[in-house]
Amino acid sequence: MSKSLKLLLTAATLTALGAAASAQTYGLGREALPEEVAAWDIDIRPDGLGLPVGSGSVLEGEEVFLQLCASCHGDFAEGAGRWPPLAGGQGSLASDDPLKTIGSYWPYLSTVWDYVHRAMPFGDAQSLSDDEVYAITAFLLYMNDIVLEDDFVLSNENFTDIEMPNADGFYMDDREESPLWGPREVCMTDCAESVEITMRANILDVTPDDAAAREARESGGEEAVEDAATEEAAEDPNAIDMELAEAGEGLFRQCSSCHQVGDGAQNRTGPILTGIVGAPAGLVEGFRYSNPMQAAAEEGLVWTPEELHAFLENPRAYMRGTRMAFRGVADEADRAAIIEYLRSVE
């Protein structure tokens, strides 16, 4: 769109839209049912359009947040690892090191409600109740000092009363006012006396190493692993079912944002899972387990396939207070595939 954005709102545009409404139709598709629209029309706008009836308090929000969100965003919404901080940073935007959080940067509260509801928790989207989303939003307001009382209750009634600190921090694209806009004369010859290199990417050395990646792929030898496994399968009843493990590898994607396995694996939000099948619980070095997990470990819990099945089916029902914020894998065959995959990883 090369014309000014201001044109968007002119009467001429509206006339054009009116004309479009009366254009040719093909009679394809079908009318959407109200229940269908209600199921998908989940968006919330700054004026409150779309907000469902409901409410939640800061304290209720804290409880849900610690259960479902803190593993990535930190107990105080300060961020964990490289996952985004959600609080802090107010007054930092004009500094050399701006910290863009809900409190310091986001212009509208509706964006928080909408996003938490549609996309969080990461890996279990659209699983929160409306009241839980109100509660988490209230907690995030509190952690950002936008509401100061810990008995604050956010609801559809008072939602649009909240003004975000950076509400006036944005303005429409004004590139047309920029000195770089529009035709400019360029110099083609003798444009400078000399040039000097002022910075080199090599010094930083943060570029991924293509050669190393290639070697890893070449020596990785998926085929070799498969061949060896097939040979063993004939004799060994404990041999890994590679087909099942492969299916499990795909399913493991839902775990991999928190758990790493194999070479170079590190503890992330969850512990390394290499060799977990058959291993005693709570022993991954450097990982901070929940109290109930530590207690179970002390009582001698071993992650047999049976125990893993039970845990993975519904983690929080299996172990109240586990830090694993994951809904579980309902399908038994899927759990078996994941466990087989974990057995296959060395």
Next chain:
Amino acid sequence: MTDSPHKNGTTRRGFLAGTAVAGAAAITGTVARADAPDPAITEVQPWARYLGEGVDARPYGTPSEHEAHVVRRNVEWLTADPISSVNFTPIHELDGIITPNGLCFERHHGGIAEIDPAQYRLMINGLVDRELIFTLEDIMRFPRENRAYFLECAANSGMEWRGAQLNGCQYTHGMIHNVMYTGVRLRTLLEEAGVQPEGEWLLAEGADASAMTRSIPMEKALDDCMVAFKMNGEALRPEQGYPVRLVVPGWEGNMWVKWLRRLEVGDQPWHHREETSKYTDLFADGRARRFTWEMDAKSIITSPSPQKPISHGPGPMVLTGLAWSGRGTIPRVDVTIDGGINWVEARMDGPSWDKSLHRFYYDFEWDGSPMILQSRAHDSTGYVQPTKDELREVRGENSIYHNNGIQTYAVAADGSVENVEIA
């Protein structure tokens, strides 16, 4: 890199080394001589002797095993995990203007949604006369069109705001691809639903685990946007939104919602996460530009480049690159090999389509001395790609998105290439 330097002495380029002069006319009539017969010719090669695989061996063909290094790559430290992350098109290995489907960079916010086309539905709701549901089959019964457009992530080159950081145009400029789309005009579908007069905005929503949303002004929606179901002739790849994605020509890639499930017509923008917290341009004064949808004109030399050094020594060589603009075509690209003291107009080649990648070449004699390379795009509006310093002058250094500054490479006498900045 697989590029191993040629053996010195016996190559044609090696022979030319002593005589080539930068900028000289092509040397004619002087051809290198070999010291010994070339075994690639004198010995019968296995592929010339033994039969190859038959027609059933490769029902869906893949590149030669010798091209195995030509893949999308990730920069691990960029994001917290590889699910909400990005990888990069190996533009240094490609030529022409069309990106192969399997090499188009990926940016997901909730991983790749794997959608059963039989379960696919597209809903249009909001300020329309009829709220409608389309199946994939329904969409494919509307009149179609074919258009090639580039898709550039607004964050392309975003890691380079504060200076040269990543050594390779795959990483600095690879959040781009250029694909021939087949689909239905978005306008056609909106007219089917009947946009009401106050419907000035459109919300596009994805079916993935991030339920990606963006607000799009109705003027753009009714202009050139497409609801696409094919890329380069075949079904969209899952990682590119199978079975249906939105195409928003010339505008930042995040708006091209993949796995498109819903279009809602409204009377004001939604200000969702990807148009407030993200994809806004923070300036040095702490305020931010929003709705910076159009991608400014930009160019990049793809070869030689840090991942594609000069392997042949002095003599005739091909410098090539890509240029594009969200506002039209690229009639002209200037190239310099001396760091911008002197420039020449590159040779444009291949189709010049609106909001599509353009290919440029500069064919010259390299004298083997170090060079400082840059390219500078001019688009059909007359806009000229700025230097990085010109851009920083306006934007400060706290931006992430919309970095279209001129890239600089230092080429050493051995042909190696490095991402640098100059003054």
